[in-house]
Amino acid sequence: MMNENVEQHNAHGGFPWKHVIGLILSLALTLIALWIVVSYSFSTTFTLASIIILAIFQALIQLLFFMHLNESKSRVWQIIAIGFGFFTAATVVVGSLWIMAYSL
Amino acid sequence: MIADIKAFLSDFLVLGDPLIYGADISIVLSMVAIVFVLSYFKKWKWLWKEWLTTIDAKKIGIMYIIAALLMLFRGGIDALLMRSQITFPNEGFLDSQHYNEIFTTHGTIMILFMAMPFIVGMMNVAVPLQIGARDVAFPYLNALSFWLFFVGAMLFNLSFVIGGSPDAGWTSYTPLAGAKLDPGPGENYYLIGLQLAGIGTLATGVNFMATILKMRAPGMTLFKMPMFTWSSLITSLIIVFAFPVLTVALALLTIDRLFGAHFFTIASGGSPMMWANLFWIWGHPEVYIVILPAFGIFSEVISTFSHKKLFGYKAMVWSMVLISALSFVVWLHHFFTMGNTAAVNSVFSISTMAIAIPTGVKIFNWLFTLNKGRIEFSTAMLWALAFIPNFLIGGLTGVMLAIAPADYQYHNSYFLVAHFHSVLIGGTVFGMFAALHYWWPKMFGHVLNEKLGKISFWIFMVSFNICFLPMYFVGLMGMTRRMYTYPEGLGWMPLNVVITIGAFGMGIGFIVMVYNIYWSARYGKRDKTGDPWGGRTLEWATTSPAVEYNFAHIPKVETADAFLHMKEKGTTGQISKAPFKPIHMPNNSGKPFIQAWLMFFAGFGLVFEWYWLAIPAAAATMLVMAFRSFEYHDHHYIPVEEIERTESATGRLN
Amino acid sequence: MSSVASNQSNKPYEPLEYSTEDGRLRILGFWIFLGAEIVLFSCLFATYLVVHSHTAGGPTSKELYDVKEFMIETFLLLISSFTCGLGTHELRRHNAKGIIIWLIITLLLGLGFIYMEVNEFVKYATEEGATVGRSAFLSGFFVLVGTHGAHVSLGILWMTSIIIQLAKRGVTAVTARKVFIVGLYWHFLDVVWIFIFTAVYLTGMVL
Ligand code: HEM
Ligand SMILES: [Cu+2]
Numbered sequence: 007m008m009n010e011n012v013e014q015h016n017a018h019g020g021f022p023w024k025h026v027i028g029l030i031l032s033l034a035l036t037l038i039a040l041w042i043v044v045s046y047s048f049s050t051t052f053t054l055a056s057i058i059i060l061a062i063f064q065a066l067i068q069l070l071f072f073m074h075l076n077e078s079k080s081r082v083w084q085i086i087a088i089g090f091g092f093f094t095a096a097t098v099v100v101g102s103l104w105i106m107a108y109s110l
Numbered sequence: 111m112i113a114d115i116k117a118f119l120s121d122f123l124v125l126g127d128p129l130i131y132g133a134d135i136s137i138v139l140s141m142v143a144i145v146f147v148l149s150y151f152k153k154w155k156w157l158w159k160e161w162l163t164t165i166d167a168k169k170i171g172i173m174y175i176i177a178a179l180l181m182l183f184r185g186g187i188d189a190l191l192m193r194s195q196i197t198f199p200n201e202g203f204l205d206s207q208h209y210n211e212i213f214t215t216h217g218t219i220m221i222l223f224m225a226m227p228f229i230v231g232m233m234n235v236a237v238p239l240q241i242g243a244r245d246v247a248f249p250y251l252n253a254l255s256f257w258l259f260f261v262g263a264m265l266f267n268l269s270f271v272i273g274g275s276p277d278a279g280w281t282s283y284t285p286l287a288g289a290k291l292d293p294g295p296g297e298n299y300y301l302i303g304l305q306l307a308g309i310g311t312l313a314t315g316v317n318f319m320a321t322i323l324k325m326r327a328p329g330m331t332l333f334k335m336p337m338f339t340w341s342s343l344i345t346s347l348i349i350v351f352a353f354p355v356l357t358v359a360l361a362l363l364t365i366d367r368l369f370g371a372h373f374f375t376i377a378s379g380g381s382p383m384m385w386a387n388l389f390w391i392w393g394h395p396e397v398y399i400v401i402l403p404a405f406g407i408f409s410e411v412i413s414t415f416s417h418k419k420l421f422g423y424k425a426m427v428w429s430m431v432l433i434s435a436l437s438f439v440v441w442l443h444h445f446f447t448m449g450n451t452a453a454v455n456s457v458f459s460i461s462t463m464a465i466a467i468p469t470g471v472k473i474f475n476w477l478f479t480l481n482k483g484r485i486e487f488s489t490a491m492l493w494a495l496a497f498i499p500n501f502l503i504g505g506l507t508g509v510m511l512a513i514a515p516a517d518y519q520y521h522n523s524y525f526l527v528a529h530f531h532s533v534l535i536g537g538t539v540f541g542m543f544a545a546l547h548y549w550w551p552k553m554f555g556h557v558l559n560e561k562l563g564k565i566s567f568w569i570f571m572v573s574f575n576i577c578f579l580p581m582y583f584v585g586l587m588g589m590t591r592r593m594y595t596y597p598e599g600l601g602w603m604p605l606n607v608v609i610t611i612g613a614f615g616m617g618i619g620f621i622v623m624v625y626n627i628y629w630s631a632r633y634g635k636r637d638k639t640g641d642p643w644g645g646r647t648l649e650w651a652t653t654s655p656a657v658e659y660n661f662a663h664i665p666k667v668e669t670a671d672a673f674l675h676m677k678e679k680g681t682t683g684q685i686s687k688a689p690f691k692p693i694h695m696p697n698n699s700g701k702p703f704i705q706a707w708l709m710f711f712a713g714f715g716l717v718f719e720w721y722w723l724a725i726p727a728a729a730a731t732m733l734v735m736a737f738r739s740f741e742y743h744d745h746h747y748i749p750v751e752e753i754e755r756t757e758s759a760t761g762r763l764n
Numbered sequence: 765m766s767s768v769a770s771n772q773s774n775k776p777y778e779p780l781e782y783s784t785e786d787g788r789l790r791i792l793g794f795w796i797f798l799g800a801e802i803v804l805f806s807c808l809f810a811t812y813l814v815v816h817s818h819t820a821g822g823p824t825s826k827e828l829y830d831v832k833e834f835m836i837e838t839f840l841l842l843i844s845s846f847t848c849g850l851g852t853h854e855l856r857r858h859n860a861k862g863i864i865i866w867l868i869i870t871l872l873l874g875l876g877f878i879y880m881e882v883n884e885f886v887k888y889a890t891e892e893g894a895t896v897g898r899s900a901f902l903s904g905f906f907v908l909v910g911t912h913g914a915h916v917s918l919g920i921l922w923m924t925s926i927i928i929q930l931a932k933r934g935v936t937a938v939t940a941r942k943v944f945i946v947g948l949y950w951h952f953l954d955v956v957w958i959f960i961f962t963a964v965y966l967t968g969m970v971l
Contacts, residue, residue, distance in 0.1 A: 097439055101442075
């Protein structure tokens with residue numbers, strides 16, 4: 007991944023490599039996820055697990071390549087805010103599914 | 111035609127109940143009185159310029175606190191009505207419907223419209239001063255937060271006289287609260303009123319996180335922050351991640367009720383338990399939202415009046431951090447009895463007990479702070495000292511409730527009612543009263559009378575125990591929560607009589623406190639020093655009340671208890687020392703007020719499903735936001751001459 | 765290229781949107797708000813997943829979802845996130861015109877997405893009898909996907925207003941901050957969509 011120095015050079019001109027790579031990666035991951043599903047050649051568990059992992063990678067790509075999550079002086083707080091958000095989100099989704107499992 | 115109008119009015123206005131006619135009359139009378147007084151003293155302009163359009167956190171804080179006291183009054187009246195009804199067996203003072211409405215409004219108002227604004231008010235009053243900032247990070251948003259809370263509270267209270275109050279409990283469980291079993295505007299008021307206030311609170315959380323993280327005075331590292339600021343930071347964090355859950359839960363039930371969706375219905379595959387699930391995912395963190403700031407206040411008060419450094423500062427902080435995460439993983443303990451698997455109940459039972467550990471750590475830290483301190487029994491300190499045993503009772507009974515199998519016995523009994531009042535009153539309310547006495551001089555420039563303060567403390571605190579300790583026992587005897595009457599011959603009457611006596615005693619204690627506020631405003635000792643208690647933190651470094659810009663020079667911080675350190679070094683004069691530089695301040699604005707009232711009308715339209723009102727009002731709200739986006743001149747500089755004038759008026763400029 | 769005073773060479777490079785205290789505060793504040801939005805959407809996801817099988821005899825996800833449609837929607841949003849990122853890239857070069865062009869392209873892609881989504885909803889409702897009130901599953905579907913759609917629509921209005929402000933005022937510390945923040949919002953909606961794509965559409969094909 008590109009470090010901040012590269013980013014700074016980019017900022018003063020040059021080709022937006024970071025964004026192009028981000029786009030290519032996200033398109034690729036999307037297509038892989040689609041393929042895993044429509045090929046119907048994997049078990050349900052594997053299919054679901056792998057597309058969820060791919061989605062998490064996609065989210066990281068957006069956060070790091072497009073949203074500059076880890077720049078600025080308050081990057082620690084930004085990362086904590088998003089991290090705590092994902093922690094709570096995971097708790098809500100997994101917890102609710104587990105608690106409501108009797109009715110799924 | 112006339113019949114139509116009559117039919118409409120009898121739906122719209124709540125008719126046929128003397129209590130409500132009384133309320134109608136007193137509302138109209140007080141409105142007339144307010145308008146008259148404002149006009150007679152030509153105060154309209156003053157009201158608009160100084161209060162309604164203010165974006166100064168100190169003033170916003172005061173408005174929050176006034177609103178909270180009013181709501182405490184309303185919620186307290188509700189409580190006394192309930193207690194009057196269930197003192198003796200088979201009373202007919204309130205019927206069941208009326209009783210349902212009253213415990214619903216009591217609970218909702220006390221949590222959302224009393225505890226929350228009290229806390230947020232204290233944060234507004236104290237946090238910017240404690241960290242040596244001139245205001246919060248987003249003053250305009252702060253005003254909007256307040257007005258959203260305010261109109262949310264107004265909308266909720268309006269239900270009493272227009273359309274009828276909600277009646278499904280403050281938890282508003284489905285399917286009871288769904289459109290099928292509870293038609294009419296009552297529950298809509300609950301949903302929309304809370305929605306507006308909740309959005310305001312969410313914005314407050316964002317605001318104070320940014321403020322505390324980024325606007326501390328130079329040198330004030332995180333671990334040199336006052337403990338109340340720490341607790342406000344953690345509280346804001348919990349608000350930011352818990353309140354969206356409430357937003358969604360309320361929105362989904364609103365969509366169910368207004369647009370015929372099936373999230374929580376019984377028909378068409380809805381899942382009523384999902385409401386309880388979502389409600390408590392927010393609800394449990396919410397109880398930490400209302401208790402942590404009180405913990406922060408107790409830390410300040412105990413340290414100040416023991417004349418000692420807070421014991422175990424780091425342990426205090428880390429236990430709060432731990433609580434912030436744990437508070438999100440315990441919510442199921444509110445519905446152990448819904449009949450989930452043993453595995454689910456055990457996990458949540460254990461996580462709930464785990465949260466008692468950091469809380470216990472804090473109790474010991476306060477005790478060790480007191481240990482060998484030079485204790486001064488001021489009123490604020492009395493509230494803090496009384497908190498420790500009273501909260502402990504609530505905490506220990508909480509651990510009892512956390513034992514899932516035992517909870518099948520305690521659940522929804524008066525044992526539970528006693529438990530949560532022990533923590534809510536013994537913790538939050540005592541904390542807010544301590545803060546009220548402690549920061550009163552900072553807000554208004556005079557101290558509250560200590561003698562009256564102590565009288566009200568003793569009356570309230572003793573009555574509190576007379577009221578709530580017997581509830582544990584009557585609960586174990588089988589009396590359940592939310593029952594509007596009970597039959598003879600169960601042996602419950604003696605305890606119930608005692609409980610009611612205690613409840614009225616608390617009312618008297620509150621009246622003495624209000625009288626103290628009035629008395630002290632007229633005759634109370636003025637605070638010329640800005641530091642009436644021998645304070646340790648920066649809010650005492652400036653004048654009482656603080657000047658508009660808080661500090662002429664932003665103080666430099668070297669240690670925790672920064673002001674104490676400045677006093678020891680003799681550098682307190684630095685804050686008001688010439689030469690000054692112009693100070694950058696945001697402009698006042700009427701837009702938050704206007705936007706909030708537009709949202710009030712949009713909400714009112716939704717309550718009655720009047721889309722002709724809701725849609726235009728919502729569109730107008732968007733317009734105000736757009737205007738705001740195009741506004742570029744929203745700040746000004748206070749010139750040096752004005753700072754000199756202000757500072758010499760306070761006598762600080764030599 | 766450097767129409768606005770650039771940073772002094774001896775100072776470390778600092779983008780314009782971070783150059784004022786106000787800008788730094790608002791950017792951090794917006795990140796915190798996005799943290800809250802993550803939780804907001806997670807509740808909608810949780811609800812949708814809980815009621816996913818509660819179709820009450822109405823249409824199921826397998827019957828409704830159409831691969832071609834949701835793939836086009838996905839590509840529109842993914843590419844719009846990229847073009848929006850290029851807007852931020854031009855922002856770092858203080859090139860107002862470049863920003864405006866990329867933002868307008870982003871807007872058009874966003875409008876295309878909304879057009880597709882509205883069509884999809886209308887088709888479900890008219891051809892399959894799938895409405896919010898039909899079943900718990902459909903309530904969950906329409907509210908989750910609809911909330912995202914409402915966010916995108918709001919983003920379109922917001923971005924339009926910022927383009928106007930940018931055209932009027934050029935790249936300043938204030939407009940730079942606004943462009944940066946609306947960009948964050950837009951990318952964030954893409955993140956949400958990725959999860960809708962995964963947990964709603966793809967999962968709906970499997971389960
Ligand atoms: C004067 C002091 C108070 C008295 C005498 C009092 C009395 C009561 C009583 C009798 C009930 C339950 C009635 C029933 O279930 O039938 C109740 C419920 C409740 N109270 Fe209080 N209360 C007081 C203060 C407070 C405060 C300060 C709070 C919160 C900060 C609070 C929060 C609640 C809540 C959340 C409920 C549950 C409502 C429901 O069941 O939906 N109360 N109170
Ligand atoms: Cu709880």
